[in-house]
Amino acid sequence: MPDPIRIAIAGALGRMGQAVDKAVAADPTLALAARFDRPGADGPGMVSADEALAAADVVIDFTTPAASVDLARKAADHDVALVIGATGASEEQRAAIAEAAKRTPIVFAGNYSLGVNMLMGLVAQAARALPADAYDIEVFEAHHRHKVDAPSGTALMLGDAAAKGRGVKLKDVARHARDGITGERPIGEIGFSVLRGGGIVGEHSVTFAAEDEILTLSHSGRDRGLFARGAVAAAKWVAGRPPGLYDMQDVLGFSKD
Numbered sequence: 001m002p003d004p005i006r007i008a009i010a011g012a013l014g015r016m017g018q019a020v021d022k023a024v025a026a027d028p029t030l031a032l033a034a035r036f037d038r039p040g041a042d043g044p045g046m047v048s049a050d051e052a053l054a055a056a057d058v059v060i061d062f063t064t065p066a067a068s069v070d071l072a073r074k075a076a077d078h079d080v081a082l083v084i085g086a087t088g089a090s091e092e093q094r095a096a097i098a099e100a101a102k103r104t105p106i107v108f109a110g111n112y113s114l115g116v117n118m119l120m121g122l123v124a125q126a127a128r129a130l131p132a133d134a135y136d137i138e139v140f141e142a143h144h145r146h147k148v149d150a151p152s153g154t155a156l157m158l159g160d161a162a163a164k165g166r167g168v169k170l171k172d173v174a175r176h177a178r179d180g181i182t183g184e185r186p187i188g189e190i191g192f193s194v195l196r197g198g199g200i201v202g203e204h205s206v207t208f209a210a211e212d213e214i215l216t217l218s219h220s221g222r223d224r225g226l227f228a229r230g231a232v233a234a235a236k237w238v239a240g241r242p243p244g245l246y247d248m249q250d251v252l253g254f255s256k257d
Contacts, residue, residue, distance in 0.1 A: 002029075004029055004030050005029060005030050005057050005235065006030075006055060006056045006058070007024050007030050007031065007033055007056060007058055007060060007232075007235055008033050008034040008035070008055060008056035009059070009060055010036060010037070010052070010059055010060065010063050010067070010071055011037055011061065011062050011063035011067075012036060012043070013041055013043050014062060015146075016085065016224060016227065016228065017062060019224040019227070019228035020060050020062065020228045020231055020232065022225065022228065023225060023228040023229050023231070023232045024060075024232060030232065030236070033057075034047050034052035034055045034056060035047070035052070036048060036049050036051070036052045038063075053074055053075060054078065057080065058080065058082070058083060058238060058239050059071065059075055059081070059082050059083070060083045060085070060231050060232070060235055061082060061085065062086060063086055064088075065086050065087075065088055065090065065093045068084045068089070069093050069096045069100075071084075072084070072096065072100035072101070073096070075106070076102075076104040077103075080104060081104060081105045081106070081107075081235070081238045081239055082100075082104065082105075082106045083231050083234045084097065084106060084107065084108045084109075085112060085227065085231055087110050087149055087152060087154075088148070094108075097245070101243060101244055102243055102244075104243050105238045105242060106238075107238050107246045107247065108246070109247045109251075110152070110153030110154050110156065110157045111154040111248070112228075112229075112248060113221065114230065114252065116154055116204065116219050117252055117254065119204070119217060119218075120161040121254070123165065123206050123217055124162065124165035126165065126206075126208055126215065126217065127162040127164075127166050128166065130210075130215070132188040133187050133188075134210050134211070135209065135215075136185060136191075136208070136209045136210075137162050137206065137207070137208055137209075138193060138206070138207045139151070139159045139191065139204070139206050139207075140155075140192075140193045140194075140205045140206075141154065141192075141194055141195070141202075142194075142195035142203040143195075143201075144196070144197070144198060144199050145196055145199075151176065151192045151194055152194075152204070154202070154204050155194075155204060156170070158206050159174060162190055163190060166188070173188050173189055173190050174192065175191045175192065178191070201223065201224060202220070202221035202227075203218070203220050203221070204219050205218035205219070230248065234251045237251045238251075
């Protein structure tokens with residue numbers, strides 16, 4: 001039997017960190033090598049980031065974009081693979097992660113759910129088939145009150161899938177807010193609507209609205225364990241891979257060679 005893959009968990013004290021901890025413990029092919037959080041964080045069995053990197057084959061990281069950038073650079077220095085689940089990264093932060101991925105394998109995805117990644121494909125297909133002059137696209141997402149970025153990374157992924165289906169760039173057609181006298185909706189616009197409240201794990205839907213019909217494709221997350229299990233699957237897949245920037249489409253075998 002091969003040795004278990006050694007996993008370190010970044011942001012181990014957070015909600016997702018705790019969910020990842022449970023998912024790792026439930027998989028006999030994995031071993032929890034270390035747990036760490038922001039500097040100064042206190043908890044049982046916590047170590048520093050450097051100690052965790054020295055002990056791990058793969059680090060699973062659900063923290064913040066700024067912390068993920070720093071961790072990506074350190075992971076590359078230690079030749080450790082990385083799975084990043086932080087959302088809300090800027091273009092500069094994404095570029096920094098991509099640069100680190102030239103030296104170590106990194107899976108960077110806005111959502112680790114199999115269902116959401118299937119939804120992305122369906123959205124792209126629908127956007128390709130339904131003409132922009134007849135169908136308006138609106139992406140809706142809802143999350144718990146503690147989420148700090150909006151729209152969610154998953155909503156942006158879905159918006160990007162819709163834009164690619166129509167052969168345009170999302171940045172050229174996205175509308176992130178409406179307030180006051182906005183005028184008529186432009187043809188081809190992809191809108192985003194956001195709800196924050198309570199303990200909502202994650203709700204995403206994409207609506208294609210025409211004059212005479214409405215098509216809605218949706219996904220509901222019921223438990224954070226769903227995303228933790230996906231991240232663990234990504235960690236198992238990326239261990240031993242060559243350096244590169246990967247996503248869940250690669251992990252699930254949806255990307256074309």
